[in-house]
Amino acid sequence: MTGDSLLTLDQVAVGYGRHAVLSDVNLTLPRGSFSGLLGANGSGKSTLIKSILGILPPLTGRVEFASEAGRALALGYVPQRDVFDPVYLLSSFEVVLMGTCGRVRPGRRIDAAEKEWARQCLREAGAEQLSEQMFAQLSGGQKQRVLIARALATKPDFLLLDEPTAGIDATARQSIMDVLREIHARQRLTILMASHDLLVVRTYVEHVIWLHQGRIQQGPVSQLLTPANIEEILDLEMH
């Protein structure tokens, strides 16, 4: 692992059961970078994110994080919003409070300081007014803001988002991306965002990791997403 890299993937294969979706993945993610994981539906973006988070153990290879002042990194995760069952009668605030559970010991109540921190995270994500509303009844864009607030409530060193702008309208998409850009600029937080939205990735992120047919290309937006490459990507996706 290089001095300024936060994450290194070495010869990693990810997938479900014995079936590898991606293999021979070698990646390094610079500390403080805002990276986009670009690829079509089914290209393995979510699988790779889940393997980095430890939700799906990699089939082979090594996922290594740099330590932060001698402690393990705190990971903030924004999953796809449609995975949540509306049967849970939780307010947005209660959902955000879950982000503090990593610091609160089992059986202990969440104290006032953590509750205040959760409110602050809601403010940062522009979702303060949603605090008392039922999470299940929010629109797609509103849910995404609450989930970003929950990820911030973990006090993350590394924020990973899985398709945060999928299926939401253009205004909400821009507003969510503006929130992420502000958070990145203010905290220099390392962010990895999976997306199949080329425009979003091109507009907002610094580095791109492009997954296509099991191949991976990595580089700065200016180098990787040139007009010629974009044409090739779109052409490949269409065929």
Added chain:
Amino acid sequence: MEMWREILDPDFLLRNSVYMSVLVGLACPLVGTYLLLRRLIFMGVALPHISSCGIAFAFAFHTWGLIPHMEEGEHTLALAGSTIFTLGAILGFSWFEKRGRSLIEASIGTAYVLAGAWSILLLVKNPHGEHGLLDRLKGEIIAVSNASLGWTFVVFAIVALTFFIFQKEFLLVSFDRETAVTLKKNVDFWNTFLFLLIGLTISVSVLSVGPLVTFGFLLLPPLIAHGFASNMRQFIWGATAIGGVSALVGFYIAYRWDLPVGPTDVALLGVVYVLSTIVNRSIALRPATAHKSSP
């Protein structure tokens, strides 16, 4: 009114049955809320039957001549059979749940039908066991000893207290397993712990009131409460309160008209559920009213 006074009198002959009904009415909905939240209602049907199969298996020890027939030891034997089978099944379901939705549904369905078949096969040649289990299947809650009531109270109190203390952890792993993993929670441990508490409650309840009544209290009060609750606290406490009150009112109706208590409780809950659904639908049909998704 006179009959209410009689039922609530500490010297009432069937006072233990009243207390047992109310205990089951309070405890089963509490754990049933999690079966509803995790969409494992079918597990709520299967587990009481598996528990009954455990009781039938325990009674079969008499038939096979492995244990002499003794009136005092029957309750302990039945409790052991019920608990071992229920906890074994719940650990199996917990393992299958990790491996996917289709696997757990298939395993619950298989366990349900096999438990039913084996209960009958094991009891058909055992007159003592058949008599005992038939009472339980009918939901007769008449002969409840002080010891049995005391044990049930202790077990349910421990379960309720544990649910209260670890509600944060149970809710997190149920609502969003993946985030729980990223927060370094031992998801397998918390899931298994939750299922063990559910299994313990069901096995003790089946032993006291039978599978039909147990499933009725596991499912119907949470379903009724979910229609009206606007947060998790109201949902959980509402389900518990509906279960407790229905058990008491059900006992009154059964005593008043000389009916078996268990089926009366379940029938009453069914009526309340239908009425609550009608009220909910009419509220939802009003213009500009937000409504929730049904479980």
